[in-house]
Amino acid sequence: MANMTPEEVKHHIKTYVMVFVALAFLTVVTVGISYLDLGVTGGIVLALIVASIKGSLVACYFMHLIDEKITIYWTLLATVAMFLVLLFLPLSTSLAQTQV
Amino acid sequence: MSTDHHKESFWTKYIFSTDHKIIGIQYGITSLVWLLFGFTLMMIMRYQLAYPESPVPFIGSLLGDGGILPSEMYNSLGAMHGTIMIFLGVVPLAFGAFGNYFVPLQIGAIDMAFPKLNAASYWMYFMGSVVMAIGFFVPGGAANSGWTSYPPLADVATMGQTVWLWGMVLLITSSLLGSVNILVTVIQLRTEGMTWMKLPIFVWTQFITAFLLLLAFPPLEAAGVLQLMDRLAGTSFFMPSGLVVSGEVLTNAGGGSPLLWQHLFWFLAHPEVYVLILPAFGIITEIIANNTRKPIWGYKALVYAMIFLGFMSFIVWAHHMYITGMGTTIGAFFQTTTMIISIPSVVILTALLLSLWGGSIRFNTPMLFALGFIPMFGIGGLTGLPLGLAASDIHLHDTYYVIGHFHYVVAPGTIFALFAGIYYWFPKMTGKKTNETLGKLHFFFSFIFMNGVFMPMFVQGLAGVSRRLWDGGEIYAHAADVLYLNEVMSVSAWLLGLAQIFFIVNMIVSLRGKKTAEVNPWDATTIEWTDTTSPPLGHGNFETVPSVYRGPYEYSVPGADKDFTPQSEKG
Amino acid sequence: MDIPYTVKNRPDTGLYNGKLGVWLFLASEVMLFGGLFSAYIFLRTGVDNWPMGAEYLSVPLATLNTMFLITSSVTMVMSWASLKLNDFKKFKMYAGITLLLALGFLVVKYFEYTSKFHHGYFPSTNNFLGIYFTMTGLHVLHVIGGIVVIFFYWMPGAKMWETDPGRFTNRIEIVGLYWHFVDLVWIFLFPVLYLL
Numbered sequence: 001m002a003n004m005t006p007e008e009v010k011h012h013i014k015t016y017v018m019v020f021v022a023l024a025f026l027t028v029v030t031v032g033i034s035y036l037d038l039g040v041t042g043g044i045v046l047a048l049i050v051a052s053i054k055g056s057l058v059a060c061y062f063m064h065l066i067d068e069k070i071t072i073y074w075t076l077l078a079t080v081a082m083f084l085v086l087l088f089l090p091l092s093t094s095l096a097q098t099q100v
Numbered sequence: 101m102s103t104d105h106h107k108e109s110f111w112t113k114y115i116f117s118t119d120h121k122i123i124g125i126q127y128g129i130t131s132l133v134w135l136l137f138g139f140t141l142m143m144i145m146r147y148q149l150a151y152p153e154s155p156v157p158f159i160g161s162l163l164g165d166g167g168i169l170p171s172e173m174y175n176s177l178g179a180m181h182g183t184i185m186i187f188l189g190v191v192p193l194a195f196g197a198f199g200n201y202f203v204p205l206q207i208g209a210i211d212m213a214f215p216k217l218n219a220a221s222y223w224m225y226f227m228g229s230v231v232m233a234i235g236f237f238v239p240g241g242a243a244n245s246g247w248t249s250y251p252p253l254a255d256v257a258t259m260g261q262t263v264w265l266w267g268m269v270l271l272i273t274s275s276l277l278g279s280v281n282i283l284v285t286v287i288q289l290r291t292e293g294m295t296w297m298k299l300p301i302f303v304w305t306q307f308i309t310a311f312l313l314l315l316a317f318p319p320l321e322a323a324g325v326l327q328l329m330d331r332l333a334g335t336s337f338f339m340p341s342g343l344v345v346s347g348e349v350l351t352n353a354g355g356g357s358p359l360l361w362q363h364l365f366w367f368l369a370h371p372e373v374y375v376l377i378l379p380a381f382g383i384i385t386e387i388i389a390n391n392t393r394k395p396i397w398g399y400k401a402l403v404y405a406m407i408f409l410g411f412m413s414f415i416v417w418a419h420h421m422y423i424t425g426m427g428t429t430i431g432a433f434f435q436t437t438t439m440i441i442s443i444p445s446v447v448i449l450t451a452l453l454l455s456l457w458g459g460s461i462r463f464n465t466p467m468l469f470a471l472g473f474i475p476m477f478g479i480g481g482l483t484g485l486p487l488g489l490a491a492s493d494i495h496l497h498d499t500y501y502v503i504g505h506f507h508y509v510v511a512p513g514t515i516f517a518l519f520a521g522i523y524y525w526f527p528k529m530t531g532k533k534t535n536e537t538l539g540k541l542h543f544f545f546s547f548i549f550m551n552g553v554f555m556p557m558f559v560q561g562l563a564g565v566s567r568r569l570w571d572g573g574e575i576y577a578h579a580a581d582v583l584y585l586n587e588v589m590s591v592s593a594w595l596l597g598l599a600q601i602f603f604i605v606n607m608i609v610s611l612r613g614k615k616t617a618e619v620n621p622w623d624a625t626t627i628e629w630t631d632t633t634s635p636p637l638g639h640g641n642f643e644t645v646p647s648v649y650r651g652p653y654e655y656s657v658p659g660a661d662k663d664f665t666p667q668s669e670k671g
Numbered sequence: 672m673d674i675p676y677t678v679k680n681r682p683d684t685g686l687y688n689g690k691l692g693v694w695l696f697l698a699s700e701v702m703l704f705g706g707l708f709s710a711y712i713f714l715r716t717g718v719d720n721w722p723m724g725a726e727y728l729s730v731p732l733a734t735l736n737t738m739f740l741i742t743s744s745v746t747m748v749m750s751w752a753s754l755k756l757n758d759f760k761k762f763k764m765y766a767g768i769t770l771l772l773a774l775g776f777l778v779v780k781y782f783e784y785t786s787k788f789h790h791g792y793f794p795s796t797n798n799f800l801g802i803y804f805t806m807t808g809l810h811v812l813h814v815i816g817g818i819v820v821i822f823f824y825w826m827p828g829a830k831m832w833e834t835d836p837g838r839f840t841n842r843i844e845i846v847g848l849y850w851h852f853v854d855l856v857w858i859f860l861f862p863v864l865y866l867l
C-alpha cells in the first residue's frame with residue numbers, strides 16, 4: 001500500500017463506501033433472520049455464515065488483505081489453522097466423552 | 101558509529117536501555133536469580149521429603165511451627181517452584197536473554213526491530229516476577245494449587261492464586277511483545293545475503309519459539325481471565341454444579357467444566373515444552389558445529405524437523421488428559437499425533453549425534469555441557485513415550501515417573517544447554533574468558549548429581565509413588581520399598597546446589613579478570629564473532645554491517661587456508 | 672544509525688516493520704479471542720439448557736452499536752486514505768468522527784451494562800451472562816485502547832505529519848488495522864451473544 005497514485009486511492013475510496021453499504025445491509029439481514037423461526041441449528045449456521053461474510057469483507061477491503069504480501073498470508077494461514085484447532089479439538093473430546 | 105557516542109547517564113545506559121544487548125543481559129541476570137530462588141524452594145521441600153516432620157536446618161525459623169515445613173506451605177513451594185523455574189527462569193533465559201542478545205548479532209542487525217517495545221517487554225517481565233514474589237506475603241501464602249492451577253481447587257484456593265493469575269497476565273503480555281519483536285527482527289532485519297537457508301540454527305530455533313509463544317500463550321491468557329472472573333466476579337466457568345467444599349455445597353450457579361481449563365492450559369503448556377527445548381537445540385547446534393570443526397550434519401533436515409515440530413506441538417496437548425475419560429477415538433488421535441511428534445525430535449537428536457562422527461572434538465566446558473545434553477535429553481524424550489500412550493499413561497499419570505521424565509528434559513536437558521550457552525558466549529558478552537577448570541568441575545559435579553536427583557524418580561514412579569505428597573509417600577504400603585530413595589535424591593539435590601558454587605565463583609572471578617584481546621576465541625564462523633568486537637559496540641553492533649556469502653557452518657572447508665570460513669567471507 | 676525499514680518497505684518482503692508487527696500482534700489477538708470463543712462453545716455444548724441471548728440482552732441496542740463500529744471502521748480507513756491524498760484536514764475530520772462513534776459505542780455499552788445490573792443480571796447469575804460480560808468486557812477494553820491511540824494521533828501525535836509524513840501515514844495504517852480488528856471481533860460477538 002506504500003506506493004499508490006492518487007487515482008488508485010480514489011478508486012479505493014469508492015470500494016470502501018460500497019463495502020460499508022454491504023456491511024450495513026448484512027447487519028439488517030442477520031437481525032432479520034434471528035426473528036425467523038429456523039430452529040437452533042439452522043439459526044446458528046445462517047448467522048455464522050452472514051458473520052463470516054461480513055468479517056471477510058472487513059478483512060479483505062478495510063484491512064487490504066485482498067492484495068497483501070505473502071509473509072502476511074503465511075502468518076495468517078498458520079494462525080487460522082491453530083484457531084480452528086483451538087475451537088474444535090477441545091469440543092471433540094467433550095463430545096466423545098458424552099457418548100461413552 | 102563512533103560519532104554518535106553521546107553521554108548517557110547510568111540510568112539510561114544500564115536500567116532503561118533500549119539496546120538489545122543490555123536488555124538481554126537484564127533478562128539473563130534476572131532469570132538466573134529466579135532460577136536459583138526456584139531451586140532453593142525445591143531444596144527446602146526435599147528436606148521434608150527426606151526427613152519427614154523434622155525441623156529444617158538453617159531456615160527453619162522462617163517456616164514457623166517448630167521449624168517443620170507445614171503441608172500448606174509445601175504445596176505453595178511446589179506450585180511456585182514450577183511456575184518460577186518455567187515462566188521466570190528458563191523461558192526468559194532461553195528466549196529473553198539469549199534471543200535478545202544473539203539473534204540481532206547473528207543476522208547482522210543493528211538492534212531489534214522495536215527497541216522500545218523490547219525494553220517494555222523486559223519491564224513487563226520484571227513486574228510480573230515482582231507480582232509473583234508478592235504472592236508469598238499475602239494471607240494463605242503463594243499459589244498452592246500446583247503450577248497447572250487446575251480448578252475447581254484453584255477457583256476456591258487462597259488469595260495467592262489471584263496474585264498468581266495477575267502475575268501470569270503480565271508475563272504473557274511480556275512474552276507477546278518479545279515474540280513479535282523477534283519475529284519481525286528475523287523477517288525484516290536480516291543483512292544482505294542472509295537468506296533463510298543461511299541462518300544459523302540458533303536463529304531458526306528462536307524464530308520458531310517466537311511463533312509458538314505468539315500463538316499458544318494467548319489462550320492461557322483467556323483462561324487466566326476466565327479464572328479471575330471465577331475468583332473475583334463469582335462466575336462458574338470451571339465450577340460444575342453441586343460442588344461440595346469442606347462439607348458445604350457451594351452456592352454458585354454451576355454448569356461449568358474443570359476440563360475447559362485443562363484444555364486451554366495445555367494448549368499453551370504443551371507448545372511451552374518446545375519453547376523450553378528449541379532454544380536449547382539451537383545453542384547445542386552452534387556449540388557442536390564449532391567444537392567438532394565440521395559442518396553440522398543435515399542442516400536442512402534440522403530446519404524442516406524443527407518447523408514440523410513446532411506445528412505438531414499444537415495438536416498433541418490432550419495426552420496430558422488421558423485420565424479425564426475422553427473417548428477412545430479421540431484418545432487414539434492424540435496418541436497418534438504424540439507418536440508422530442517424536443519423529444522430528446529423533447531427527448534432531450540424530451543429526452546432532454551424527455555431527456560428532458569424524459570430528460576432531462575439542463572438549464572445552466561448553467562442549468562438555470553440549471555432550472552431556474544429548475544423552476540426558478535422550479533419556480527425557482524416551483521416557484516420555486510411555487506417557488504418550490494411554491494404556492501405560494493411566495498407570496504412570498501423576499507419579500514421580502512423570503516428574504523424572506520432564507525434569508530430564510528441562511534440567512539436565514535445557515538447563516545444561518543454557519549453561520553451555522553461557523560459557524560459549526561469555527567471551528562475546530564480556531571480552532573475557534571463563535576459567536576452564538572451574539567450568540569442568542561445574543559440569544562433572546552437576547552431571548553426577550542431576551542424575552542422582554532424577555534417576556531414582558523413575559524407580560519410585562514405577563512403584564506407584566504419587567507426586568505432590570508432603571510426606572514423600574510414607575503412608576503408602578506400596579512405597580515402603582522405595583522410600584529410602586528420598587534421602588538419596590535429597591542429598592543429591594543439595595550437592596547439586598553446592599556444585600553451582602563453581603559456576604557462581606567462575607562468573608565472579610572471570611568478570612574481575614583481565615580482558616583478552618581475542619575477538620573470536622573459538623574460531624567460529626557466524627558473524628557475531630567475526631565482524632564485531634567482543635563485547636560489541638554500544639548502539640549499532642557493527643562498525644560496518646557485514647554482508648553474508650555462505651552458510652553458517654563452513655568448518656574445515658577443503659582447500660581453505662584455515663579450518664573455519666566466516667559467513668561474511670567472500671568467494 | 673537508524674533501524675532499517677521503519678518507513679520504506681523491505682524489498683524482498685514488501686513490508687515495513689510496523690505493518691508486519693501489527694499483523695503478528697493481531698494473530699495473537701485472534702488466539703486470545705479464540706480461547707474465549709472456544710470456551711463459549713465448550714460451555715454451551717456442555718449443558719442441556721443454554722438461554723437465547725435475546726432473553727437477557729437488547730438486540731436493538733446491539734444493532735445500533737454494530738452500526739457505530741462498522742461506520743467507525745469506514746471512517747478510519749477514509750482518514751488513512753485522506754493522508755495518502757495529502758489532505759490533512761480531511762484526516763482530522765474522519766479521525767474525529769471515528770472517535771465520536773467509538774465513544775458512542777462505549778456510551779451504549781454503559782447503558783446496556785447498567786440496565787443488566789439493574790435487573791439483577793450479574794456475571795455470577797449464570798454462565799451465559801458470565802461469558803457475555805467477559806467477552807464484551809474484554810472487547811470494551813480493546814475499544815478503549817483504540818480510542819486512546821486514535822486520540823493520540825488525532826491531537827498531540829499529529830505533529831508528526833509535519834516532520835515525517837510517510838511515517839505518520841504508516842502509523843495511521845497500523846492503528847487502522849487494529850481498529851478494523853476490533854470491529855471484526857464485534858461482528859462475530861454480535862450474533863454469537865445476542866442472536867443465537
